[in-house]
Amino acid sequence: MWIKAKKExxxxxxxxxxxxxxxxxxxxxxxxxxxxxxxxxxVGLPSVRERSQEQCVRETCExxxxxxxxxxxxxxxxxxxxxxxxxxLSCFLNAACMxxxxxxxxxxxxxxxxxxxxxxxxxIITDPTAVQEKESRAVMTFAIxxxxxxxxxxxxxxxxxxxxxxxxxxxxxxxSEKIFQFYRDSVSRRYSKTL
Amino acid sequence: xxxxLKERTGEVLLPGDEFSFxxxxxxxxxxxVKPEKVVCGPGLRRSGDRLLVCKSxxxxxxxxxMFWVDSQQRRYVPAKGETVIGIVTVKSGDVFKVxxxxxxxxxxxxxxxxGSTKRNRPNVQVGDLVFSQFxxxxxxxxxxxxxxxxxxxxxxxxxxxxxxxxxxVSLGLVRRLLSPHSEVRSDLxxxxxxxxxxxxxxxxxxxxSTVQQTLxxxxxxxxCDTMTAQQxxxxxxxxxxxxx
Numbered sequence: 001m002w003i004k005a006k007k008e009x010x011x012x013x014x015x016x017x018x019x020x021x022x023x024x025x026x027x028x029x030x031x032x033x034x035x036x037x038x039x040x041x042x043v044g045l046p047s048v049r050e051r052s053q054e055q056c057v058r059e060t061c062e063x064x065x066x067x068x069x070x071x072x073x074x075x076x077x078x079x080x081x082x083x084x085x086x087x088x089l090s091c092f093l094n095a096a097c098m099x100x101x102x103x104x105x106x107x108x109x110x111x112x113x114x115x116x117x118x119x120x121x122x123x124i125i126t127d128p129t130a131v132q133e134k135e136s137r138a139v140m141t142f143a144i145x146x147x148x149x150x151x152x153x154x155x156x157x158x159x160x161x162x163x164x165x166x167x168x169x170x171x172x173x174x175x176s177e178k179i180f181q182f183y184r185d186s187v188s189r190r191y192s193k194t195l
Numbered sequence: 196x197x198x199x200l201k202e203r204t205g206e207v208l209l210p211g212d213e214f215s216f217x218x219x220x221x222x223x224x225x226x227x228v229k230p231e232k233v234v235c236g237p238g239l240r241r242s243g244d245r246l247l248v249c250k251s252x253x254x255x256x257x258x259x260x261m262f263w264v265d266s267q268q269r270r271y272v273p274a275k276g277e278t279v280i281g282i283v284t285v286k287s288g289d290v291f292k293v294x295x296x297x298x299x300x301x302x303x304x305x306x307x308x309x310g311s312t313k314r315n316r317p318n319v320q321v322g323d324l325v326f327s328q329f330x331x332x333x334x335x336x337x338x339x340x341x342x343x344x345x346x347x348x349x350x351x352x353x354x355x356x357x358x359x360x361x362x363x364v365s366l367g368l369v370r371r372l373l374s375p376h377s378e379v380r381s382d383l384x385x386x387x388x389x390x391x392x393x394x395x396x397x398x399x400x401x402x403x404s405t406v407q408q409t410l411x412x413x414x415x416x417x418x419c420d421t422m423t424a425q426q427x428x429x430x431x432x433x434x435x436x437x438x439x
Contacts, residue, residue, distance in 0.1 A: 018270075019270065019298075020270065020272065020297075020298040021270075021298055022298055022299060023298070064210075066240075066249060069334060070272075070298065070334060071334055071335060072298070072299070073298035073299075074298075101209070101210060101251050102251070103268060103269075103270065104250055104251075104266050104267065104268030104270065106210070106240075106249040106250055107210035107211070107249055107250075108210065108211065108247065108249060109210060109211035110209060110210055110211050145211075146209070146210075146211040147211045147213075183209060184207070184209055187207055187209060187251050188207045190267075191207050191252065191253050191267075193421070193422075193423050
């Protein structure tokens with residue numbers, strides 16, 4: 001199990017990954033692991049918004065984890081929101097990927113989350129803050145995989161044209177390079193201490 | 196592929212990195228051709244004609260052709276032949292259920308102890324520590340433990356006696372302790388005499404002559420998990436001089 005804190009601007013999230021562990025008979029799947037994602041907001045109980053964010057994170061993780069290596073086991077991912085200043089879904093995705101990778105769970109690829117916002121002038125802003133998100137006419141979050149830089153998951157809000165969507169995807173794919181390089185640097189730093 | 200793997204030995208790899216047969220791999224028509232065989236260990240998976248990395252860690256190599264990814268984790272996944280320390284949780288009929296820290300409990304038959312027969316049952320109670328090895332350990336079946344080896348001898352396995360302290364460390368430290376010329380073990384030998392049972396599931400059982408020395412050993416091992424070699428040697432030196 002491992003805990004990771006991921007910051008984007010001032011947005012921070014704490015992620016903890018547990019597994020493979022025992023699973024309740026009602027939830028066990030005979031040929032693959034059961035992945036559970038729990039998102040805890042800063043105040044109050046999880047509501048419908050957290051449930052939809054959980055579904056986005058869970059679908060992305062299930063696509064990149066090798067779940068068939070641990071049948072009838074459970075993998076739990078808990079994401080605690082510490083501070084929300086925009087781009088929260090991509091922050092959840094990045095923290096989730098680092099926690100899963102750090103816990104030693106077998107994965108076929110890494111993924112990262114990038115948020116783009118289109119403001120009133122038509123400009124594309126990556127990793128918008130909460131203020132920028134509110135003033136924009138569209139906010140999109142994409143999960144990009146590390147092997148072929150394809151879009152694994154997308155969550156969009158607002159109105160935009162097909163051309164703008166494709167532009168945002170291209171911008172996100174470029175931005176994902178920096179995030180994957182950050183993953184590589186942090187893992188190298190972690191393993192540099194051991195014998 | 197062997198050459199590209201050999202080049203990257205010692206590098207940190209991430210899931211998604213892959214190795215494939217290079218296009219320049221040519222077969223010489225002159226001399227005898229030996230098919231190059233690469234044995235993949237934990238962290239590397241074969242997918243068609245490519246080798247995929249599925250865990251983050253350092254790529255290691257052992258002669259002649261073994262490669263694996265050395266990763267750090269705390270959660271144990273059972274593998275056949277590994278010796279672990281388990282805690283007996285249920286004693287039902289002919290089988291004990293043992294918790295070894297994995298995703299399900301393993302079964303241990305009462306006949307799998309040295310010298311035990313149907314009339315002469317072993318003295319194992321719920322809550323006892325057993326040092327045993329995996330007979331069956333794969334993802335599809337319930338894991339099974341035994342306390343004898345192939346020829347029926349205990350070979351150090353069985354119920355661990357009273358006294359002593361059971362504590363958990365990461366799997367990487369356990370592998371470092373069990374490696375042939377372990378520096379951690381040689382540093383520990385210079386402190387004071389103690390009995391140490393090392394389970395590959397990250398559990399260690401230590402017993403020294405006094406309770407205080409046992410606690411010192413357990414604290415030292417748990418803390419030297421995340422230290423570099425110099426920090427660890429400095430710490431052991433301080434303890435040996437009686438500072439703690």
